[in-house]
Amino acid sequence: MxxxxxxxxxxxxxxxxxxxxxxxxxxxxxxxxxxxxxxxxxxxxxxxxxxxxxxxxxxxxxxxxxxxxxxxxRPSDAQLASRATDLSRRYLGGRAVPTSVRWSSNQGRRWGSCTPTDGTIRISDRVRGMPRWVLDYVLLHELVHLLVPGHGPDFWAELATYPHTGRARGFLEGYGYAQDRGPRPSPDGADEPPGDDEDDVDA
Structure with missing residues (x-):
């Protein structure tokens, strides 16, 4: 037996x-x-x-x-730069032309950074693996900084052309809040998946 x-x-x-x-x-x-x-x-x-x-x-x-x-x-640096070029053309009329776009592990709590003086854009590794529309928002956010300094009305007017701006900002705020709080186990000891970063199928 x-x-x-x-x-x-x-x-x-x-x-x-x-x-x-x-x-x-x-x-x-x-x-x-x-x-x-x-x-x-x-x-x-x-x-x-x-x-x-x-x-x-x-x-x-x-x-x-x-x-x-x-x-x-999780695109490579080259794919990230290509995506930035496409987004600039689609939503900003091609006016934002960065000299380089790549992933960065030293962004701290920032999702990305832009240096207008040399045209470089760095995207935090924390964004890697997030939904495409969130990554696109972060890229566009930094691309707009090549055109408009600060976060005044002109800055947000440029970003208004992207239809997922509000949704992406909410996602990032929620993600940051959840990271600050840390995971909470479910009653039976198996944590629930965090949402967009999980894959779920029927057995």
Whole structure:
């Protein structure tokens, strides 16, 4: 008679191809499986009743899906510069022409920065992986600074051409607030995914 597999405890760690994976079992889940990043750790939330073989299958599947999703959301420096050029042409008539646009890890709490004197734009690594319309807003925000100093009426008038300005600002404010508060565990010990940075499928 085969011995039934014993499910590992909630919070067990495995290792994916590029980063450690934490498996969280939830009694509230019956069919759905979710995956998201928490810093350098990939979190995969699965139903509590999954066997070890089901866990291995779904961890591998979700890590691959999340990596593919992030690949679409995390452009290279060259792709970032190309996107900035496209946004300038589409919303600013091509008037904002940066000399360079790249990711930066030293932006502190800023989402991006612009140096009008030399035309350089730096986008915080924290924006990497956010929804495309949020990244576009941050890029446009810095592009407008090449045209208008400060945040006066003329600045916001330029940004008004982008239809997702209000939504993106709300997203960034909410994200910053959540980061300041830190994650809160759900009652059964499995944190809920943070929203736009997660991938959720039916098992």
């Amino acid at each position: 085969p011995v039934p597999e014993e499910p590992p405890r909630t919070g067990a760690h495995a290792r994916g191809p590029d980063a450690p994976v934490e498996v969280r079992r939830s009694r509230r889940r019956s069919r759905t499986v979710s995956a998201w990043r928490e810093g350098d750790v990939t979190v995969v939330a699965i139903p509590a009743g999954f066997t070890r073989s089901q866990e291995r299958e779904w961890v591998g599947r979700m890590v691959a899906r999340l990596a593919a999703q992030e690949g679409r959301r």
